[in-house]
Amino acid sequence: MAVDADVRAPAAPLAGALGTRLRRFGELTREVLRNPTTMIGLALIVGMIGMAIFAPLLIEPNTPNPYQMPRDWGALNEPPGTPGHILGTTQQGGDVLYGVIWGARTSLRLSLIVVSITVVIGLIVGSLAGFLGGKIDEFLMRLVDIFLSIPELIFALAIAAVLGPSFGNIILALAAVFWVKYARIIRGQVIHIKQNEYVDAARVIGDSSLRIYSKDVLPNSITPVVVQATLDMGNVVLIGATLSFIGLAEAGLAEWGVLVSQGQAGISAGRWWASTFPGLMVFVWALAFNLVGDGLRDILDPRTETKR
Amino acid sequence: MTFASAPEPAVDTAGTVASVVGLRVHFESKAGRVHAVDGVDFDIRDGETLGLVGETGCGKTVTARSFLRLVPMPPGVHAGGSIYFRPHVRCSNCSGLGCDVCAGTGRLPVACGECAGGGCPHCDDTGFETIDLSRIPERQLREIRGDRIAMIFQDPAKALNPALTVRSQIAEVFSQHRSDEVLELAGLGTSRNPLLRRHVSQTTRLFERWLLALPPMRSQRRRIEQVIDGMVAAALAETQIPNPAKVMQRYPHELSGGMKQRAMIAQALACNPDLLIADEPTTALDVTVQARIIELIKQLQVRHESAVLYISHDLSLVRRVCDRVAVMYAGRIVEIGPTEEIFANPLHPYTRGLIAAIPSRAHDRGQLVAIKGTVPELIDPPPSCRFVQRCSYAVSICGEIDPELASGPGRHAAACFIHNPPEDAAELPSFSRVTT
Amino acid sequence: MQIRDYVLRRMMVLPILIIGTSLIVFTLTRVGGSPIGIYLSHEMTPEEVAEVEQRYGLDEPLPVQYLTWAGGMLTGDWGWSGVAAAPVRQVFPDKLGATMELAVAAGIVAVALGIGLGTYGGARRDRLPDHLTRVFSISGAAMPIFWFGILLLIVFWVGLGWAPIGRSDADIFQSIAHPTGLYTVDAVLAGSWNALVDAIWHLILPAIALGFGTTAIITRMMRSSLVETMGEEYVDAARAKGLPEKLVLRRHARRNALIPTVTVIGLSFGFLLQGTVVVEIIFRWPGLGRWMADAVLRGDQATIMAYVMFTSVLFLLVNLVVDVMYAYLDRRVVLGA
């Protein structure tokens, strides 16, 4: 319809000069600022990550390992408001507030490690599949399908179970599950780009695959990968917490899921706090990254773009 | 004089089925207010074919859609003006089949509610019932949509619902506007059964559909279906679709482009409307089909004697199809008049440009003459001739005042100072001298 | 006809995927973990341990072990569950019944609610209802089931004492026969009002906890795809025919918006399945999920393997069905590739 022609924001050319891409990001930021929900998400993320980073300043770190809950064996199951334990304590005398704050740090660590690992793996696998094509592509994609054919949580659960309960193993399990999406995205992009005539042009000029890769494929893959990564920053923590809730984290870890499961034992006796506060944190964390990821997708997705 | 009514002398006696007066439709966009349609006036006479031509984005589609209020609002804004429409009713004598009472049109005009035909401001002294499409309430508009005014869309592939069979899509029209007739033909005209009525008008609830599937009402339902099938088949047959009874059971994607458009047309003419709006009905089709579709539209129009608003960017096509042509540019009508006159003696520089651009023997070795420049930004346009940047005859005044549409020589009007210069003008544009 | 070939093609791929999955599962359980730990107790001498290993054929070379296991899975011998103290196959049906009842209940709620909300929001694009549904759908996707469930318990079980936990009142449960394994269905078949109430009463909370996330996903999808279809030309065409908005929405917009939503419903089935693990732990629901969790915590490999295999195969089949449905629903989909 004629109107769109006037209203639509100019879509950035696939692999335009750096200038256009910069302008694109300029637009993006403006878009983000315009969208209230995304802004809220951003604010939450900033708050959470701030809490994670400044945890040592917020609350006295436990020695020697600050990622372990400090346990006050003299004050088990204290309700919120107890002096020294504003949010109460767990059945092991752990200070819930400490868990809440350092849990953020644990979660940040978890999500950063997992996401970066998975992005790299996805990048490698996806690019190999996309560029080499043929048998290798076929094989890799089948592999991807197989990984996709087991529900995320269950797969991670099985892996973590086999590796034994520890935070490190949770990281491994999640990494093993989350790389698949990226592989798909990247492969899709590579193939898409390969079909674009200007890449052929580049070939004609005698551009090396590597340069095409760095000049065209990578920059264009960024957008979808960024969106996925943002969403995963939240999902990783969500599933990670679920695993440790089920009981696959190491003992006494300052992690939200662990605290929730500890608190669960006490709810019948009316001890609601030990599970409520940490769980809330998981929710907020996941919510924040979902809001932002969702916002980004709406903005970046060309389909919705025309409609906005 | 204002040109609320048609500017030309009332030589021909035909009434006007619709008249657009000072229509303004704007769009809110991030960049600002887009004046897509900015003061458009024209009439459509009974039974005529009016061509509305112009480049993409000149606002012709918006104008057309404004008739049925299909412009999405927001972002669209109805910024002023009206679209007057004089609906007819089906001839009571022949119930739409065509007889001498209604001169074979199957339609009869309605007397103005205010003056009972005497003529009053309300009906603009025509004595006919006149309604303002841009103001009437939604439900009254619904009665007109598809019944008195129908529309053929540009791309049948998009305009037909992929999930419904052709039959059920055309049936909808009858269900909406012909439910009584359907009941009549099904021999249930007397039936007070609300369920059947709701069934015909497709407003049944889920459990009601179950009820209808049960023996007592099943047979009646069947009869209704058969009647509708008949009507749909007839409508399709009109568009010369080979064995319609079969085709109508198909899904759109199972039909060729031409077939789709025929179905589209059948759907549009199903209720024998007073006005048919054809929005570039052939552009989405391949050339071989185009001709036949156009032919079809013309035939049917002749048979139904309904007026047609034919939107197109293709002058040569308009020349073949239309009685009159309105040339639109940047949200304005720049020139309007009988087809042959326009082509014989285009008044507006833009029209000249367009005509010159038509590939023909006139230009040796088919070289194309293109109009320089592009359509101006329609965001908050300045009070000047919209064409001034591209006009080779423009003079200072063109950039200062906005020329109005005024009747020039012959029976047609144009919005250009070349033909109706303002009293106090230092220099005047003319086709003789070309400014650089 | 095209669709048949499509289905066939998909069918061909299925075994490959299943075999691949089984390989992964098998290697998993053999790489790490202690396949027989569950059967050991610390008074055992090394000889006795060896005895147990041999009983479970762990002294064989790996490929042989795999074949034995895979063969077993096919022939219905799914191994001995240390947790349930019974052959996996013997316990499986009951657990499956419980889980399916829960998942289906949650699923039905989620689909109905999700489509409803999505349509409601999408039809009122960029107005308050739309924003609300959007917030709802996002918060639903971000909600940790284990926390949501516990909150429900804190409020309705401990706090208000309204809702029970578990699947049934043991006496009522025993009072009727269980031909289908689905408590609600059995209650209806037995014509026991009492049992039906008991079943539903127990079902409500866990179903809500489980369905929440899925509802959100479906809502989101329905909303966006409805917004998309509302922009389609045929919707305008429908209006141009003079259809009332209600009909335009129902017959034209929603129907087409449902098509892409169907695929999401398929995917969200996996979401439901994995959700049952947590929900069943929290609500003491005697289903596959809790069994799996116990098996995980106690290293009951036979159960883990069987469960993972079963769920993934089920998941694959469901998705196959969904894709085929999709192909049927939307005749325009380009089949193949």
Place this chain on the structure above:
Amino acid sequence: MKLGRNVGARPLWAVFLVMAMVMAACTGTTTDTTGGGADTTTDGGEAPATTGGEPSDTTAPPTGGVTNPETFVHAADDEPTSLDPAQVEAGEGGETVILQVYDRLVEFTPDGPDLIPGIATEVPSTDNGGISEDGTVYTFTIREGVVDHEGNPVDATDVKYSWDRALTMDLPESNVGLLADTVASTEAPDASTFVVTLTQPNAAFLNSVVTQSVASIMSEEFVEANGGVEAGTPNEVIATNPVGTGPYVFEAWNRGENMLFTVNESYWGTPANLDLRIEIVPDPDVRVLGVRAGDYDTIETDPSFVGDIEGAEGVTVFQGEFLLEPIHIGFNLNYPVDQLPPEDTVPADFFYDPLIRRAFNHAFDYEAFVNGALGGFGAPTPFYLPQGVLGYSEDLPVYSQDLAMAEQLFRDAGVWDEGFTVSVIAEGGNLFEIAALVLKDSLEGLNPNFTVNVLALAEAQFDEAHASDPVPYALWVKNADPFADPHAFQSEYMDPEGNWGQVHGMANGYQDPETISSMIDEASVITDPAEREAIYHELSAMFYDDPMWIIAGNEVAVMAYRDWVQGFVMNPLWPRPSLKFALFDKG
């Protein structure tokens, strides 16, 4: 998975001695051997709603009315792994069931160590000629007309069959060792006579073997009709569908939910009053809520949540004796350094040094564990003489936390400054994990250079590590197997030539291993209790200076039950299979 899960073999010989000691020993917690427990009942607040199988819909706590008047409901804490007497692990959930469904030749009285006839018409003794002069031949007279739940008659041949069956199957996980070690041969000369010949005289044969679940009796017809006997292979039918002669008939086992039993009307003894339902409820909070709401009549109780039950209306907490299974942390002097977790920095001979082991013992926060985790229902325990065992005395030296001393010892040992990192394994999610955490906190609190990593493993993984020799970890937490006789403890846990002595390579640590083991052997053969005690006291003192364990604490048996339970009685010595539901009534 609470205490008593994997408690090992229970040779209960000399239980009578124990009981004597029990009465003598005035330990921290009160006793009432006649009534079988110090009861504490108080009024409490509204109990949340719960439901039959699980806490039920009845919102108000049933003050007047009794819920499930026809059925006795017990909430057990975990799912049995087998119901076959010949397969069940000692102390496992299955024993609870076997005790109700099967009979044995003789039984314990409900509340103590005295013996009463079972399928045998009388308890054999030298006086009634049931025991031969040399004490190696036991003759049992079998009751007439005993039939199992399927109606198959059970006589001497079936008794012989049952015992032989266990011996033939000889399943490693089972408790069959009890029979294998003592029984030389079994005969059934006629339908009413069963004769056992022992390898050597064994005064505790009746108490520690005949009364045990592995010696339960089933009918030959039934077994033969259901898979028969196959060496080394479990019988799935028997394991999941027990048919015995006991007061309760096994009806159904809804995995993860409950097990159902009905009254055996044709029981040879006094039939049970109520049907029985054993709910399988691993979550403590659900058990607590259940008993408070009156849906469970008795629940598997754990000291750590007694606090949540006390004060509940209509609930009584039975408080019994000390369990004979102290929770202890083992020093491994025999671990292969290369197999330790990578982060561990301890050298192979780390625990060779008594200073370090003593330092650990002084560092451990006993207060925290006993008052925190055990909710005060426990006490520290000398090496290795738990309260209630012959030789226990309050005067024996017991470790208590002394950080100054601990620091001094660490300094003397020369590990204070550079510190160390060591991992301790424990089964996740129970008291063992908590004990490990207490150790961690104690040491890390003492010196930041010390790091203790707690590895809370899944049961299977822990069992595997724990069953391997050598154990690939430097420290592990578990509870001791409950023995009734000091020698068992000494030889199992202290003797450098004993089971753990060898696995842990205690010889590497003791100043004078030979003396120790010889003293232990010596004490075992002495018959005069006083003399034995003297030696054990001497040993205990030596062990105090050269500890091989940290004994976190010994736990008191507790059991919560509804007040409406009539004739509640519990055998205080063993927490798990010790409730005889057939004796209980409600109202």
